[in-house]
Amino acid sequence: MIEISNAELSVMQVLWQRQLLSANDVVAALCNDKDWHEKTVKTLLNRLVSKGALGFDKDGRAYLYYPLIAEQDYQLQQGRSFVERIFAGRVAPLVAGFASQNKLNADDVQQLKQLIADWEQEQHHD
Amino acid sequence: MIEISNAELSVMQVLWQRQLLSANDVVAALCNDKDWHEKTVKTLLNRLVSKGALGFDKDGRAYLYYPLIAEQDYQLQQGRSFVERIFAGRVAPLVAGFASQNKLNADDVQQLKQLIADWEQEQHHD
DNA sequence: TTAATTGTATTACAGGTGTAATCTATAAGG
DNA sequence: CCTTATAGATTACACCTGTAATACAATTAA
Structure with a gap:
């Protein structure tokens, strides 16, 4: 199962909402709330690609990213494992x-x- | 807010069930299911004490541990933050x-x- | 009284995470 | 053409975590 860290999750959430965004689009979407450096977001994108959570198409020199796992699937899996851990499955x-x-x-x-x-x-x- | 890691949580759960256990009691309780070395459990106990999640009374040379945070409080806090993160609070x-x-x-x-x-x-x- | 045992405390060490800075290659501007 | 800006790639670095091993101190056994 792909493990997505907290910071990475914020990036995924942007791409679950609107796919095929460039790194800069994601930066723009996130830096409204979060106080992250552009480089930080790019690192997270990279890690998510390495983990197999994101894919991308090339658009000239830039990449357009998209999720490789569905938000629903992620929510299901996380929900189950969380409730298992913390609430003994109930x-x-x-x-x-x-x-x-x-x-x-x-x-x-x-x-x-x-x-x-x-x-x-x-x-x-x- | 005290952060309790996954492995640490297993230790907490033992002490939420029965308080005032010695390190060896906790080891015994855990090593039924988990395949942990005694040293590992002791490390976790130590970290939990450092974090303020456990306290202990001395019983001669040994310590008797007890939780400093209630399971219910932990569950409430974790539940809220999990649902917030993964399910937008719903x-x-x-x-x-x-x-x-x-x-x-x-x-x-x-x-x-x-x-x-x-x-x-x-x-x-x- | 000395040696072995047994508790706790300290140290280890690799991999993940938050948070970037630097490197490198290419596209765009002059 | 050559310089600059910019995209992604690589490197950085401290802290947390999983998973112990080693050190130290005190108690017990011989």
């Missing part, structure tokens, strides 16, 4: 934590209800 | 991932329903 206690900190909103609850409904439907139809 | 998509991989069981669903009921109760009583 997701409900994590949600309980959010609830206890008032970090659930109506949207979340709506989505959760739908998930539960679907799950029960699935059970029933077995 | 917990429902993480649960959706579990559902999609058939990693929800009846217990989880029961707990989630209860959380939702409590949440709605809370809303209603505002």
Whole structure:
């Protein structure tokens, strides 16, 4: 499994949102929030290419980067391994934590209800 | 915020389960599953003490270790920061991932329903 | 009382990470 | 053509982490 570090993840997130960006595009997108040097971002791009997380097409001298792994896949894999490590594999206690900190909103609850409904439907139809 | 590494976390988990264990107790508890050298576990104990995650009482020449941070606090903090990083702060998509991989069981669903009921109760009583 | 054992403390060392600076090759400008 | 700016490639460097080995101190055994 490809391991993506924290700083690298920020770069991936830019490219998950809009693909085929040049290094400078990525720098521009990131340096709004982050206070990173251009060289830092280029290092991260390089490392991500080495790791097989990004590919690129050449556009003259510059590269246009794109993700080689889908954000959803990454989220699934990370979610599973995180919940495994920290919550012994049970997701409900994590949600309980959010609830206890008032970090659930109506949207979340709506989505959760739908998930539960679907799950029960699935059970029933077995 | 205290940062606890992966290997260190395994040590913390032993001490969250039973406090006031000697280094050898921790080694014994861990070396059932993990294939770690005794020295490795002692290094981890040391690092955790340095980080302020563990304290100890002396028992003669040996130390008896105990956690200085509660597992629940750690879980809350990690849960929030993980969901923030990977899921833009929304917990429902993480649960959706579990559902999609058939990693929800009846217990989880029961707990989630209860959380939702409590949440709605809370809303209603505002 | 000296030697062996056993706890903790210190040191080791390679690979990953955050955070760049420098090198090198090429395209663009004069 | 020659110089400069600029793209990616290579190198840097300190700190963290996984994974111990070695050093030191005190207790126990002989």
